[in-house]
Amino acid sequence: MGRTVDRPTTRFGVLGPIEVYDAGRTQVVSAEIRRTLLAVLLSRSGSVVPRDVLVAAAWRDRPPTPATVRWHIHQLRQLLGDGDQLTSTPDGYLLQVDAEALDASRFELLLARGRDLTDDPQVAATVLAEALALWRGSAYEGLTDVEVLRDEAGRLAEARLAALELRIEADLALGRSAALIPELTALVAESPLHEGFRAQLMLALYRSGRTADALSAYRAGKALIAEELGLDPGERLRKLEHAILIADPALVPADGIRALPPPAELPPDVPALAGRDRELDRIHAALSQGSPIVAIHGQGGVGKSALAIKVSHRLREAFPDGQLYVDLHGATPGSRPLAPLDVLRRFLRSLGLSDAQLPADLDEAAARFRSSTAGRRMLIVLDDAVDAAQVRRLTPGDRGSAVLVTSRMAMATLDGVTQVHLDALAEADALVVLTDLAGRDRIAAEPEATAEVIRLCGGLPLALRIAAARLAARPDWRISELAGRLAGDRRLDELSDADLSVRASISVGRQTLGRDRSGRLADRILYTVPVLDLPDVDAHVVGALVEAGPGEVQAGLDRLVLARLVEALDTGRYGMHDLVRLYASEVAERELSRAESLAAVRRTGHAYLATTRAVAELMRAVTAKPWLASGIAEPAWSPVALEDLGQAIRWIDAERENLVAVAAAVDDPAVIVGLAAVAQHPFASRGWHTEARRVGRIAVDAAQRVAEPSLIATAHHALGAALIATDPAGAIEPLHLARDLFATVDDSLREATVRTTLAHALVMDGRAPEAENELLRAIGLHHSTGEDELEARDLTNLGIVVQHQGRYDEARRRHEDALELRRRLGDTHGMGISLANLGQLALVLDQPQRSVELLRSSVDLLAAWPNRLGFGRLLWDLGTAYRRLGQEGRAASERERSLMLLAEHGLLTSEQADALLAEPDPPMPAPYRRFA
Structure with missing residues (x-):
């Protein structure tokens, strides 16, 4: 595999429901019309799609107005975030998508490469597995009733079957017969007339010592083909049956049998994980596609280990040469983290080395581990790592194997790593967790108390698990009683059961901060931030709270983020989980006097x-x-x-x-x-x-x-x-x-x-x-x-007041006086306001040409006006003025810009905007009427 490909930031998925990925996040295309438009454009990426084709696909027998089509294309551009990707041409629309950015194109590239690698089954199997992992369902799922997509979806489905057959052929060549039997059995059940899959199942069964089952699979296929098609099996199946009957030695490769069973060290599988489907799918796809390392990171108790174990069991068949597992004790209360050398020696024992063969030197052990895993497809699970340094020597040397790491810290310095961050669970997912552990009837009986327990647990899986365990141990408790206990002053005491404790989990993170200057400041930030109950803060506010400079504060925050005690938000701000905040408040009671707390708030x-x-x-x-x-x-x-x-x-x-x-x-x-x-x-x-x-x-x-x-x-x-x-x-x-x-x-x-x-x-x-x-x-x-600027503002207000009283000549004089004063001051923003007032007055006086001239000048001057609703009202008035001049195209354009501003503020839906744009003389939208 070798080469790493830099993939485009924005990627698209059509091998399943239509999806857009941007910087690791899935962008939802919720509107069916826009989802259909995007699917058709993607199906013909790099080619112009005529407007009539798009209209027929998205609107069927309900042809829209041109303005409506433009609106939806504009919304797609907003979603894509790159104005150059989707362009209009005289004949239609063109979407340019790099082959690496579209899963269907990438799938076909990988399939073609896999076909060329028949002489290297190890690499072929990896490449084809990567291709197949791109599929999340059926191609263009939910949209195959659209005629232009139906044939494309069928073509891709055939290509997927071909890729499956090729990948299984490579796995058979590598001697993985037994591991393939469950997959092939399912494929034959799904496609009973597919002779290729049936032949591969027969061969896998025979090589696994199940000759009778192999012949039984042939007889079942022969009967089905005769019944359905009235034919005999094809030559491939007939020749294979004969070879099995005579025990042809050519059916079993010389190196097809392993002397030792592969290691299978995964802990028992965990129950279904509520709310983690997206992360499960992402990790599954990354590891199946040949990504060498996936690192799951998040705060203590968020469910990293459970997710790693769940996805590892899902992937067992993809790594038939074995699975290694170790708990590195990076954040286990009362335990020291394992040394890399000790882990490597343990892994080498699992791979067949005797104690006498185990290296005593770290570098030698790491090299021996790389040699032992070379050419194999193995999964190595490194649970609860301290940091990248602990993990770096524990990774194989080639891309046939994969590593799954869990840690509170992000593993950003590991080469080729895919980062997966876990957040607390949403309320609906937390409810599933409680229901599974505490019992459906009990949860359903007290929905309000259950919701309060979820809130007080902050969606943290560890806290929810402890709460459910306490309910299970006390069948006499009502859920409302537990909610009352959690709402008291001793919530962290209540969230402790046997060897599970939220307080202990958070405390481990605090202990990793260190006692140097930066570590001590990080600790002070941790317990000082809660003196103000703010959902999130920036570094400047933190500096005021702890009375420290920007550089020191940033270093302290970085350390808290690494310890997963504070979360760095996408906005450049910092947040703290409710239970961490509660723990920090307990520390503050011991560390801060009342005078110190008041001073911190005053500085803020x-x-x-x-x-x-x-x-x-x-x-x-x-x-x-x-x-x-x-x-x-x-x-x-x-x-x-x-x-x-x-x-x-x-x-x-x-x-x-x-x-x-x-x-x-x-x-x-x-x-x-x-x-x-x-x-x-x-x-x-x-x-x-x-x-x-x-x-x-x-x-x-x-x-x-x-x-x-x-x-x-x-x-x-x-x-x-x-x-x-x-x-x-x-x-x-x-x-x-x-x-x-x-x-x-x-x-x-x-x-x-x-x-x-x-x-x-x-x-x-x-x-x-x-x-x-x-x-x-x-x-x-x-x-x-001498306050000229304020005087000009008052003249403007006076003009508006007398205008509302019908004194239009006086209103114009007042606005003109304000405009002249603002010109002398060089106040371009104020001039824009005065021109807007004069333009709106001209509209009232039915002087559309003058209104257009004034409002156009106002719009130019106020392009950066913070009051976006006021600016939107100007655009609407300008559109009205253009309409009165009979310039319908310009009128529609300005109104469309105006409605987009309302949509951006969530004051108008796209459906409402479409309806207004479709009217020949639409009324002013309600949000603008307060500016009238």
């Missing part, structure tokens, strides 16, 4: 305040300017280094819930109120009104404790601003209070800002004249203090 509050201020600045939060300028509380911790607007948005998106939790936990009112003030605009622009209200109420309660007028006013402004979107009438009272307090302390800048916010609430409550008065006062205050 300052870190969030600093970065939220930076986000507001990057989002050009004009409304936040009064709070940013003078500062309610100056942060005592540095912000995250945010390079651009996109990074700012990603940060606030990730920290949305955490920011609320930190505001509730901090003991400093100034920090809490500061968070509420500067988070107001980012939260509003993302539509997070619930979170904004929660932070606002927390801030009001905190400010009342210190009775400082400016703090109280700021908190009430934050709460009032948060209420506007859902309860404008309820927003008016706190905003009145904030306005009057700022007037009392002669804070003109903040008074003006509150008046602007109050005007918004009044308009939403149907009190436009009052709103107009507030805005005029705000404009005067901002003008007198």
Whole structure:
């Protein structure tokens, strides 16, 4: 085999249900139409597929509009993540897929190679096994009622049978007759008229000393062929029967009998593993395809060993030269990890060496092991490894054998390794585990209590197994009693039974952190993070919690990840399993004083305040300017280094819930109120009104404790601003209070800002004249203090207010005044807003040409606007303007872009989008109406 092939990142599967794999993850193609389109494109990869062929396949007798076809093709491009793979041509669509990236193409390449290797059965068997392992079911499963796919599926099915016959022929040449009998018996039962499989079964039976059974298989085939076809068996079967009857020596190769039985050291098979089908299939496929090493890693108690044992039993027949197994004790409480030399000597004994023949040197033992496994197809299972160093010498030298490793650490440094990470079980799978172990009737009787037990076990198989064992040992217990015990202060005590203990399993991981500087910091991170109940954190927050620099923190986190005490998430953040968090909290009670815990939370509050201020600045939060300028509380911790607007948005998106939790936990009112003030605009622009209200109420309660007028006013402004979107009438009272307090302390800048916010609430409550008065006062205050940017914002708001009252000429003047002021300031974002307002006013006045010109300019200026729903509304209005000009193509294009934004935010389904695109004059989608 030798050469390693770099496979494309995105791969496709058609040898079974249609699947798309990206970076080791399966992308689900849930919509039947898109699944069909992708299947047809894959079946003709590299060739243009005419549109009418795609339409006939996906929609049958329900031809769609061209816009609908474009929508689904766009969704496919989004799924593929590579705009160059799927392209449109004048005649149709072209999907370019590398042969290595499509399982059907790879299968045929491997089959062709296997045919060319008939003189080397060892390599041929491996290559053909790799080809057959690509099959997950029938080709284009579930789609063979589509005419263009039916013939292709049939052709591939025939090729699969040919590959099977060739692989079995190679295995027979290698003397694996006995191991092949169960497989061949099943194949003959499935395809009783396939003479090739029947001949191979006869030969395997004969070589295994079962002559009578071989002849019986011939007679059964002869009778069936006569009955079904009215014919005699073919020449191959007749000649083979004759050779068996005369005991022809040519039927048995000289080296076809092994002197010693192959080792079979696997532990007993485990019951069915709920929730692990995908991992089982992935490991099975990798090892069957010739991947030399598969490493299963995950936290303690997640079920790595059980998965390894289950898949090993599945693969026994694929490795007829034997299976070796060893528990390396890498994370066994009270046991020392096994030394590689001791393991190698044990393996060599299993392979037939006497004690006198066993090498005493590690290098010599490793070399002897490689020699002993060369040319064989063996499976070596290395359970509970410490790290790659313990495993490296225990691997064979060629690719005929395979190694399956389990460890808490990822084995990234091993050559040719396939990594498989195990997570905790989903609730439905955890329920299956409990039901299998504790009894169906007992579980079904208390579904709510069962769900609570699953939640408190955190989906960890070890915890679930212990919980089920305790139920089995106490038939007098109701499940609700166990749930109550687990919900108490001694959950980890309850999750202990005989030699099984969740606490002990986690403790082993903590002991591996080490006692050097980095190890001690990792330990401090472990027990300090739980002082804030946050689902996940970034390294910056961890630094604030433990008061350490970025480099030290990253090294500590890396060590925790290796020990599987912390999980590195795809987002670059870090999470902790509930039971690990509970264990860490126990440690914190011993290691941290109350003063140290409060200080850690306070530092974290300052870190969030600093970065939220930076986000507001990057989002050009004009409304936040009064709070940013003078500062309610100056942060005592540095912000995250945010390079651009996109990074700012990603940060606030990730920290949305955490920011609320930190505001509730901090003991400093100034920090809490500061968070509420500067988070107001980012939260509003993302539509997070619930979170904004929660932070606002927390801030009001905190400010009342210190009775400082400016703090109280700021908190009430934050709460009032948060209420506007859902309860404008309820927003008016706190905003009145904030306005009057700022007037009392002669804070003109903040008074003006509150008046602007109050005007918004009044308009939403149907009190436009009052709103107009507030805005005029705000404009005067901002003008007198030289706040041109804020004055321009107020002019824009005033234009909207008078427009809603039907005073269109005045509205246009106000918008134009705001536009001119923003031009002088060089505020391109603000100019985009003013142009949008003027374009929407032109639409109201039925001036579509002017509306198109203004809205087109606005869209260009606001392409990076964080408020994506506001931007989507602009696109919808632009589409409406184009339609009024009779430019239906451009109208449909802009509306399609607009609907895609709604779909990306989960505010519209693809079916709803298709329906709107199909209408000649669709109504404005509901999510946009709040911008009207």
